[in-house]
Amino acid sequence: MIDNISWLAIYPEIVLLVMACVIALVDLGVKSRTRTPTYILTLLTLVVVAVLEAMYARNGTTFYGWGNMVVSDSMGSWLKCFAAVAMMITMVYGRPYAADRDMLRGGEMFTLSLLSLLGMFVMIGANNFLVVYLGLELLTLASYALVALRRDHSQSVEAAMKYFVLGAMASGFLLYGLSMIYGATGSLDIGQVFQAINGGQIRHQVLVFGTVFVVAGLGFKLGVVPFHMWVPDVYQGAPTAITLLIGSAPKLAAFGMTMRLLVDGLLPLAFDWQQMLMVMAVCSLLIGNLAGLQQTNIKRMLAYSTISQMGFVLLGLMSGVIHGNVDTSAVENAYSSAMFYVVTYVLTTLAAFGVILLLARDGFESEEISDFAGLNQRSPLYAGVMALCLFSMAGIPPMVGFYAKLSVLQALVSSGETSHIALAVFAVVMSLIGAFYYLRVVKVMYFDKPLTATNVSAPLDVRTVLTLNAAALLVLGLLPGGLMSLCADAIVRALAT
Known part of the structure; x- marks a missing residue:
């Protein structure tokens, strides 16, 4: 029998699914080139969902539903809230661009964005x-369709x-790995997988x-080396509004x-997966920053920037467990x-691509740095x-990017490990190289000197x-304590649990 807790755990998801269907139907009767009714409904949906998740997060209660297949906790609720806000900002920035390029003919952009x-x-x-894989496929299938939204391009x-x-x-890689872990532990439940591995009775x-x-x-x-091949090509080839969508909330x-997967389920294997993350982080910082130096297309440059920025995230994730001891x-x-x-990276990316979208106009993309x-x-x-966005990505104070990099470096150095301190030094050197581009x-x-005298204009919203x-x-760079405390409390x- 399905209890009230199970329904409570997925209320925001139900709202999203129902409204995605409603918006698809409402849009059939919309004739406006800019799809104003559809756009407003989409924004209202995202506001409601973000507020719901913020309320869940502020409550701080962790509960499981649907036979332990779904979990609602503070970390998940804040991430969902931030993702909804990021999607809302993406819709605001992307609508004028999409309308100019006839991408709003059927309103698919709004429906697919909600489904993603x-x-x-x-x-x-x-x-x-199974739920992890279900969510991943729903996101990726919607993303594939969004990237190809300009069918004549x-x-x-x-x-x-x-x-x-x-x-x-x-x-396929992920599914194969999950199936092997299921075969070894006999369970698809992430909590039970953790207990089985922790028991030490498995090969x-x-x-x-x-x-x-x-x-x-x-x-x-995450788009990190050596699995980064798609990032520069998709960032450059996708319509800029869709590039922003792919590069932010996901x-x-x-x-x-x-x-x-790694912390809740495979933490007893941290010694093994942390080594893999370390190699990926080092390669991402090296290749992302060195390749970024060579770019003349700003979308491609920001793609390599993403690769290096995600390398910093991996440095944070691989510095938690020391010699297999969980402190x-x-x-x-x-x-x-x-x-x-x-x-903070998602917040910075939103503003950077917002400016790129602003400078684009009908028949002109503004994708080259010379533009x-x-x-x-x-x-x-x-x-x-x-x-401000570029200073933040480079880690220059007082931008929030500086404090983000500092917090990751502090986590590395505070472990006291010689290898971690060496990694911190390497990350600083790579950041200095990246600051150039x-x-x-x-x-x-x-x-x-400007190449054109065209004035930059944008709608009020x-x-x-x-x-x-x-x-x-x-503001977050000057006063980072609130967001940092929120993240620490969520973790x-x-x-x-």
Whole structure:
């Protein structure tokens, strides 16, 4: 019998699913080129869902439903809340761009975006291998369709095909790894898998082999080396509004899925998977920053930036357990710093792509770094917003990106391990190299002559949200304690259960 707790655990998901269907039906009668009724309904849905998740998170109660297949806890609720807010901002930034390129002909963009968010919610709230995979497939299938939304644009269709082929391969890796762990432990329940491994009655080699495939699947969703091949091509080829969607909220879902599988389920194998994360982090920082130096396309540059930024997240995730010993304070410090990093990175990405979308106009994409020449002379506000984003990504104080990097480095150094301290030094050196290609864009905006005299204009809702988005980067950089405490409390509550 299904109890009230089971329904309570998935109320936001039910709202999302029902409203996605309602919006698809309502849109059939909408004739507006900009799909205003559909757009407003979508934003209202996202606001309601974000408020619901914030209420769940503030309550702080952890409960399980549907035969322990779904979990609702503070960490998951905050990640879902932030994902809903990120999707809302994406819709605000992306609608004018999509309307100019005839991408709103049938309103699929709004419906598919809600379905992709539903997939993220399922991934974050999963407590069972089957539910994890169900959420992942719902997210990826909607994402494939969104990337190919400009059906008459060959570059978008090509990006969608690459994304589909590589995504299918990554899903296969993850499914194969999960099936091996199921075969070894006899359970699909993440909590029972943890207990079985902790009992020590299972062949270690089989579990490690399965863990390798699971980490490979997670590496693809995070976009880290050596599973990064899709990131630059999809970022560049997809319509910019869809690039923003793929590069923001799904990172929160990927982090949530990583926490569920590696920490909630496979923590006794931390010594094994942390080594894999360390190699992936080092390679991501190295290749992401060195390849970023060579880029002239800003979307491709930000793709390699994403790869290096996710390397920092992996550094946080791999510094929690020392020599197989689980120290509560070290684990909480490491994972909360990684969560803080992901949240602030998504916030920064939203504002950066918001400016790129602003500069694009009908028939002109504004994807080359040279397109930003003299932006300060054309629009000091938007040049300032982009500069704040780039400073934050480079880790320059007082931007929030500086504190995010500092918290991860502090988690590494506080472990006292020589290898971790060496990794921290390496990460700092890589950040210095990466700062070059961020500051190069700032130089182009402020010191190069403009190539066009076209004024930059935007609707009121876009200007308002973009200004608030940029202000948040500065305010959170000056006063990071509130968000850091929120992440730490969420991780503590998640680990306690």
